[in-house]
Amino acid sequence: MIDPQLLRENPDIVRRSQESRGASVAVVEDAIEAETARRAAIAEYERLRAEQNAFGKQVAAAPKDQKAALVAQAQQLAAAVKSAQQVSTDADRRFTTTIRSVPNVVLDGVPPGGENDYVVLREVGERPTFDFEARDHLALAEGFDAIDMARGAKVSGARFYFLKGIGARLELALMNLGLDRALAAGFTPVIPPTLVKPEIMEGTGFLGEHADEIYYLQADDLYLVGTSEVPLAGLHADEILDVSAGPIRYAGWSTCYRREAGSYGKDTRGIIRVHQFNKLEMYVYTTADQAEAEHQRLLGWQEGMLQSLGLSYRVIDVAAGDLGTSAARKFDVEAWVPTQGAYRELTSTSNCTTFQARRLGIRHRGEDGTEPVATLNGTLATTRWLVAILETHQQEDGSVLIPEALRPYLGGLEVIRPGAAR
């Protein structure tokens, strides 16, 4: 939820943000109107309520013979209070609904436009080249019996898979590498719940435009999370945090579930786009004025991971129209996938400023009382990374060199050979 004070005092900033997202400017006018109506309704209700409170005291203090007459009067007042309260509650609900439909205000410098209007900030590392026919990640993995798509489909349907043998070990190694690096950077490791209540899912901003993407368990009124960002944001809901000593940083490992509705026919081969995968996610609570610096740090840790794995990548500044509801700015790190001749997203880091925190009631004590904190998130590793690792480090005989950083997590294994791996 955006700052109501900003809406009232600087609506132009909100309008410009909507324009750069290519989103509706009309909702800004709706929100302003709802805010004004809300305040008027509250003022009227509170005036009547104050009157009723004062009257109640008279009734309590009155001698017995006068009480009946006073109570008769008070009954009328009570009716007026009740209806004014109803008006006030309705106005408040309408305001909340309206303002929540406004996505976060984008930061200065974010490129305007849609999906293809990103700005490339840098390209890092040399793209691998091969003097043989490169195999794609699935062909390589099948040589090691590391990924089993057919049986995944048999058991669970399309876009499900088994990671087996070295495939399973490789993923665990990757996650452990990420966790150790996060630990060194001061993150607290967390394994969160992956089923969450509606208000938590709502609070993180995922029930808006991405509602179709989310698995929902009707019998229990719970949602399966598509990222541990959701439970990590909910972790401190309705709390006042002490961020005076610096940002509070969590590294959450979880399985992620995505319906991938509307992506029929896209990335159907292998594990690029699947319904279930694992992810190590960074999640940070800090003050609003430190958010942008922290965002750069998150990006730095992500790049450090890709570099340690010997991957070639680029960093893009995602355009306003392609930001999620909660994000004010987002950087993606995309790795080069040789057989696709393209960069594919491996990480994403968003600065949600105070948007999520305002919805979830997460505050800290500032100079003038409590203020919402800023929240940020960013990927540190996912199952998809296996695609880039396998393809980048493949050799002519179908074997794959294991990046040095991963070897300690695989008992020193240096190369995966077809047929021999387990």
Next chain:
RNA sequence: GGAGACGUCGCAUAGUCCGGUCGAGUGCACCACCCUGCUAAGGUGGAGAGGGGUUUGACCCCUCCGUGGGUUCAAAUCCCACCGUCUCCGCCA
């Protein structure tokens, strides 16, 4: 799944039977100051959250006793539902 107990402003508690004096008392912790020859003890005062108004004054008002309803002129207190915690029983990968 069944039975019972409980859920109060950081923590611990009083208050709930018999509705108005609870716009919530006390202890601990916390902050400021005082006293004290010093990381103790004592004293005084302060201090919660959300929202509205405003002559923008360190001022006024409204709301918050798990959540949501209800009864009432008036609810922490009465009624209903739900959520959570604990104990016991049952069942179970």
